[in-house]
Amino acid sequence: MREIAIIGGGAAGMLASLYASGPGIRVHVFEKNDRLGRKLFITGKGRCNLTNDCSRDQFLASVMSNGKFLYSAFTGFSNQDVVKLFHSLGVRTKVERGNRVFPQSDHSSDVIRSLERRMRELQVRIHLKSTVTGLIVREGKVAGVTLENGAEIPADAVLVATGGLSYPVTGSTGDGFFFAENEGLKVTAPAPSLVPMETAESYMTDMQGLSLRNVELRLGQKGKVMFREFGEMLFTHFGISGPLVLTASAKVGKNLAKGPLQGEIDLKPALDAEQLDRRILRDFEENKNKQFKNILGGLLPSKLIAPALSLSSIAGDAPVHGIEKKDRLAFGRLLKAFPFTVTGLRGYDEAIITRGGVSVREINPRTMEAKKVSGLYFAGEVLDLDALTGGFNLQIAWSTAHAAGVHMSGGKKSDNESEENDHEF
Numbered sequence: 001m002r003e004i005a006i007i008g009g010g011a012a013g014m015l016a017s018l019y020a021s022g023p024g025i026r027v028h029v030f031e032k033n034d035r036l037g038r039k040l041f042i043t044g045k046g047r048c049n050l051t052n053d054c055s056r057d058q059f060l061a062s063v064m065s066n067g068k069f070l071y072s073a074f075t076g077f078s079n080q081d082v083v084k085l086f087h088s089l090g091v092r093t094k095v096e097r098g099n100r101v102f103p104q105s106d107h108s109s110d111v112i113r114s115l116e117r118r119m120r121e122l123q124v125r126i127h128l129k130s131t132v133t134g135l136i137v138r139e140g141k142v143a144g145v146t147l148e149n150g151a152e153i154p155a156d157a158v159l160v161a162t163g164g165l166s167y168p169v170t171g172s173t174g175d176g177f178f179f180a181e182n183e184g185l186k187v188t189a190p191a192p193s194l195v196p197m198e199t200a201e202s203y204m205t206d207m208q209g210l211s212l213r214n215v216e217l218r219l220g221q222k223g224k225v226m227f228r229e230f231g232e233m234l235f236t237h238f239g240i241s242g243p244l245v246l247t248a249s250a251k252v253g254k255n256l257a258k259g260p261l262q263g264e265i266d267l268k269p270a271l272d273a274e275q276l277d278r279r280i281l282r283d284f285e286e287n288k289n290k291q292f293k294n295i296l297g298g299l300l301p302s303k304l305i306a307p308a309l310s311l312s313s314i315a316g317d318a319p320v321h322g323i324e325k326k327d328r329l330a331f332g333r334l335l336k337a338f339p340f341t342v343t344g345l346r347g348y349d350e351a352i353i354t355r356g357g358v359s360v361r362e363i364n365p366r367t368m369e370a371k372k373v374s375g376l377y378f379a380g381e382v383l384d385l386d387a388l389t390g391g392f393n394l395q396i397a398w399s400t401a402h403a404a405g406v407h408m409s410g411g412k413k414s415d416n417e418s419e420e421n422d423h424e425f
């Protein structure tokens, strides 16, 4: 009997167990929690955005680190394959805005239950409350795992699917990085990603609770704009969050290592400078005898008025009829480039994913096997792979887990796989 040990009963571990199963093979899943899929349960705000209905090129473009490494694994088990698998497991799906795929029921628990049911049908041995503390490796070949209670479990192949460091309450505490380093595998320094940002100015935190739609966020360093996108963001007690900010963290968060980022919000992206000035002038003409601060309600949400006034050259109690053109134009410029400074990212407790992880240079991209240790595989967020929001991170977990599962079971080829995908990385 061939024994396979999978460390971690999250998205990657559960899916890999299905493809590792087969005649003459006994698959064990060791999960430290008292149930499977704790992080999966909270994905997509409890609805589980399980993949994205996009092309392969769009998928690879949404992967921020080492997208090329995924070429073979994604071709072997694509987003369409994920949807097909879940349909076959009885989970109907729907596609929402941005091609995000969800279970039709809107319940992540259906995704978890369907995987668990299939695991039991395939007689996968599920060991809950079982923390793996180390790998057993002899002469460059994996020989098993050690559990917290001291038990040594022999195995012919081991998959490390322990996730990253984000949301550690779900069980992902970076154990896989430690296992990899112990075997001499390089681990790219991990960092939180898809994570809110901290800002320096007190007027930013004064706006906590304010949410802005259809604004342009720009972030840069030393005068060079590195991020410029439209969307939705919100202000918090520490700085900024929301979809635009999470995306920005994945794209330019690593630049914070070199110093703060200069930020600007275009509060009126639909108007160019001239159009905006005409709009302000119209407000001025209709409210000539009012104080400046009292006419801003038509232009700005109330929480933005005091910060905008504090950054403007116009006094709040100035009568509108006395405002000079140059000050009015400067106010327009402020609305097109509301300034702030990003000083850092929030921590792992608030990060959707972990950037960094086991270096993909250590891993065969077709099989997910470590090049240095025979029989040792890695899949999911433990690898140095991360993507934007939209279902791409779970797709990374499914594709890499499928590749590992298939090859751990003895190298069965899946339907979609061909030698032309066999890119060395």
Ligand SMILES: Cc1cc2nc3c(=O)[nH]c(=O)nc-3n(C[C@H](O)[C@H](O)[C@H](O)COP(=O)(O)OP(=O)(O)OC[C@H]3O[C@@H](n4cnc5c(N)ncnc54)[C@H](O)[C@@H]3O)c2cc1C
Pocket: 007, 008, 009, 010, 011, 012, 013, 030, 031, 032, 033, 036, 037, 038, 039, 040, 042, 043, 044, 045, 048, 049, 050, 051, 130, 131, 132, 133, 161, 162, 163, 164, 166, 167, 170, 171, 172, 173, 174, 175, 176, 351, 352, 353, 379, 380, 381, 382, 390, 391, 392, 393, 394, 395, 397
């Ligand atoms: C709030 C939130 C929402 C998200 N929403 C989405 C979404 O909608 N769509 C999307 O694509 N991605 C989403 N993600 C990201 C996605 O959840 C992860 O990328 C994905 O779960 C990674 O899967 P994994 O199997 O590699 O790791 P995990 O799901 O983290 O699973 C790892 C498992 O290993 C176990 N484990 C760890 N160490 C040990 C050990 N030593 N012994 C035994 N067991 C161990 C852990 O307990 C855990 O169960 C979200 C993440 C968060 C935090």
